[in-house]
Amino acid sequence: MRVITKGKIALAAAATAAALVLTGCGGSAGSSSGGNSSATSGELNLIAYSGVWQDQYTAAVIEPFKAKYPDIKINYSSKRSSAEMLSALQGQKNNPATDVAIMDNSVSTTGNTQGLFDKIDPAAVPNLANVPEQFKNKGGFGPVVMLDAVGLLYDTATFPKAPESWDVLWDPAYAGKINVNAPPSLLGLSLTAITSKMEGEDYTKSIDKAVARLKEMAPGVQTFAPNPDEYQNVITGQTVLGLGQNARGQFYSDQSNKKMGVTFPKEGTVYQINTVNVVKDAPNKAAAQTFVDYALSAEAQTAFAKALFYAPSVTNADLPADVKDRVVPTDGSLNIVPLDVEFLSSARDKWTDTWKRQIITK
Amino acid sequence: MTVTQTEAPAARRAGAAEGELEKSTGRRNRRTYLALLIPGVLGLVVSFVFPLAYMVRMSFNKGAPDGVIEETFTLDTYIQPLTDPYYWRVTLDTFQMGVTVGLLCVLVSYPVALFLARSTSKYRGLLIAVAIAPLLTSAVVRTYGWMVILGTNGLVNSTLDGMGLIDTPLKLTNNMTGVTIGLVEIFMPYAILAMISGFGRLSPQLEEAAGSLGASKLQIFTRVTLPLSLPGILTAFLLVFVLSISTFITPRLLGGGSVQVLATEIYDQTTGLLNWPFAAALSVILLVLFGLIIAVYQRLTKKIGG
Numbered sequence: 001m002r003v004i005t006k007g008k009i010a011l012a013a014a015a016t017a018a019a020l021v022l023t024g025c026g027g028s029a030g031s032s033s034g035g036n037s038s039a040t041s042g043e044l045n046l047i048a049y050s051g052v053w054q055d056q057y058t059a060a061v062i063e064p065f066k067a068k069y070p071d072i073k074i075n076y077s078s079k080r081s082s083a084e085m086l087s088a089l090q091g092q093k094n095n096p097a098t099d100v101a102i103m104d105n106s107v108s109t110t111g112n113t114q115g116l117f118d119k120i121d122p123a124a125v126p127n128l129a130n131v132p133e134q135f136k137n138k139g140g141f142g143p144v145v146m147l148d149a150v151g152l153l154y155d156t157a158t159f160p161k162a163p164e165s166w167d168v169l170w171d172p173a174y175a176g177k178i179n180v181n182a183p184p185s186l187l188g189l190s191l192t193a194i195t196s197k198m199e200g201e202d203y204t205k206s207i208d209k210a211v212a213r214l215k216e217m218a219p220g221v222q223t224f225a226p227n228p229d230e231y232q233n234v235i236t237g238q239t240v241l242g243l244g245q246n247a248r249g250q251f252y253s254d255q256s257n258k259k260m261g262v263t264f265p266k267e268g269t270v271y272q273i274n275t276v277n278v279v280k281d282a283p284n285k286a287a288a289q290t291f292v293d294y295a296l297s298a299e300a301q302t303a304f305a306k307a308l309f310y311a312p313s314v315t316n317a318d319l320p321a322d323v324k325d326r327v328v329p330t331d332g333s334l335n336i337v338p339l340d341v342e343f344l345s346s347a348r349d350k351w352t353d354t355w356k357r358q359i360i361t362k
Numbered sequence: 363m364t365v366t367q368t369e370a371p372a373a374r375r376a377g378a379a380e381g382e383l384e385k386s387t388g389r390r391n392r393r394t395y396l397a398l399l400i401p402g403v404l405g406l407v408v409s410f411v412f413p414l415a416y417m418v419r420m421s422f423n424k425g426a427p428d429g430v431i432e433e434t435f436t437l438d439t440y441i442q443p444l445t446d447p448y449y450w451r452v453t454l455d456t457f458q459m460g461v462t463v464g465l466l467c468v469l470v471s472y473p474v475a476l477f478l479a480r481s482t483s484k485y486r487g488l489l490i491a492v493a494i495a496p497l498l499t500s501a502v503v504r505t506y507g508w509m510v511i512l513g514t515n516g517l518v519n520s521t522l523d524g525m526g527l528i529d530t531p532l533k534l535t536n537n538m539t540g541v542t543i544g545l546v547e548i549f550m551p552y553a554i555l556a557m558i559s560g561f562g563r564l565s566p567q568l569e570e571a572a573g574s575l576g577a578s579k580l581q582i583f584t585r586v587t588l589p590l591s592l593p594g595i596l597t598a599f600l601l602v603f604v605l606s607i608s609t610f611i612t613p614r615l616l617g618g619g620s621v622q623v624l625a626t627e628i629y630d631q632t633t634g635l636l637n638w639p640f641a642a643a644l645s646v647i648l649l650v651l652f653g654l655i656i657a658v659y660q661r662l663t664k665k666i667g668g
Binding site: 080081083084086087090110114176177181182184185222223224225226227228236237238345346348349352356357360361 | 427428429430448506509513514515530531533535536614615617618619620622630633634635636637
């Protein structure tokens with residue numbers, strides 16, 4: 001038996017493309033300046049999140065990077081989720097077309113074990129020295145580039161004061177006005193862990209109590225897949241409570257004129273951590289390292305924290321007080337429910353299944 | 363072969379020549395037809411046969427967590443859904459949704475199609491265009507439209523609330539009700555088109571004849587119009603059924619995660635859990651379901667002489 005990745009799919013796609021070329025549809029073969037060893041010129045293929053994240057990251061980090069290195073051309077390939085990024089990278093494994101990937105920690109850990117990423121060379125990425133040990137990868141792979149956490153979204157008209165406990169999700173007064181993203185979304189997986197902890201359970205062993213509790217919440221949930229997204233649902237008044245990321249929540253809170261707020265309830269929350277990774281056998285490795293170094297610079301970290309409220313992962317980023325108050329604290333002051341990435345990769349399937357079969361009601 | 367100049371009667375000679383001419387034109391035509399088929403067949407092979415074969419092969423692989431695919435030959439991907447009551451329920455729900463949407467869609471489209479088919483107005487073309495115009499808008503946009511209309515603060519609920527008919531908003535989205543309403547509207551143009559083209563044998567003369575022989579309007583409808591329009595109705599039902607059970611966008615967006623059908627399950631397995639072999643197996647099961655329905659349809663159309 002052979003273990004393969006989706007390389008064959010890429011092959012299939014290539015065959016299809018070849019066939020299309022043969023039938024006269026034409027098309028240009030993707031090329032990369034692989035031979036270029038200079039770190040300040042060439043091409044760079046980045047894979048990262050889509051939507052508002054892409055907009056803000058482009059404005060806060062990519063544009064200044066381009067201004068600094070005008071000879072490096074950046075191709076941004078956007079994906080809706082880290083899982084989709086992983087899938088794309090698996091498909092390119094034998095013939096990588098991506099240089100740098102910014103994705104969720106739990107997914108990049110999988111990528112590391114699957115041999116999709118390279119170790120980071122501290123000499124080529126001097127700013128790695130500013131990343132504290134806890135945010136470095138123990139195996140020397142891509143470090144944490146930004147942090148966020150799961151927050152509780154609330155309608156400020158209904159809640160003039162932010163709810164203090166996750167228990168509000170079970171309050172019958174708000175039944176039918178709640179949106180919860182079910183697993184495999186990280187939000188739903190996090191809520192499972194948080195509920196388990198609230199019930200005094202060790203979720204690495206069992207989530208039975210959490211499931212029983214979540215079942216009580218389920219009939220009051222209006223949607224398990226909010227559209228267009230969890231934030232707009234609260235902003236438009238479709239719901240009054242929801243699960244969301246703090247960073248985007250803060251951003252949309254401003255966008256909506258504070259119609260929606262986001263808070264960290266006292267029982268704790270789960271970090272959402274993004275790492276920056278260099279793809280193994282990246283076609284433009286030098287440019288990739290230059291980019292990773294820039295992404296870890298105080299300048300880039302501060303700019304993105306101001307733009308989208310992600311907490312920096314480096315020690316030398318100095319945030320203005322009003323931004324600092326709104327990014328997730330990384331100094332230990334926030335009650336964090338640890339969701340071990342390796343555990344999560346084995347639990348994702350099971351928890352998703354459990355939600356579908358037992359928790360989500362029609 | 364050439365025409366031989368022998369002492370055979372002139373008439374025979376002429377006939378033979380004609381036959382030869384016909385044969386060679388026929389051959390030429392056949393060759394032209396075959397040549398004309400090549401681009402289409404090639405396109406089908408590249409865009410349909412090849413991916414389908416690839417999907418079937420994929421369904422026998424083994425999916426490990428986190429997207430690694432083990433190339434092997436296992437039936438586990440089929441045994442799992444076929445022995446799991448959850449997937450039976452999902453399949454049954456998918457089937458039920460298809461039947462419900464198909465029936466409702468036929469019900470609301472039939473009068474429109476009948477009117478359009480029989481209309482002698484000079485605006486008939488325009489009216490048909492208007493009836494199928496929604497096809498020009500993406501199903502995504504129309505689904506979002508329904509989300510706005512059916513939402514808790516949507517048009518329907520705020521109107522009913524304003525009239526004092528309800529206290530708490532009706533739950534019209536994020537469930538099967540919303541998905542059904544959305545799908546029926548989205549597939550109406552297909553049903554209308556299918557019925558208009560299927561009403562071929564329906565002729566006003568037959569209805570007039572029935573009327574002149576003393577049949578009441580109801581009798582004309584039940585004994586003449588309806589039986590003659592049955593092939594069109596069946597085609598429309600089949601089309602809408604097949605479209606409904608394979609649609610993903612509307613169940614996903616209007617279902618709010620609570621509507622689990624085969625298409626949404628395939629999506630979750632593919633993009634969320636990266637278990638492609640399992641997703642491929644579910645797709646094959648869906649395909650088999652299509653095949654069964656089409657077989658039943660062909661039996662039925664033969665029976666009613668469609």
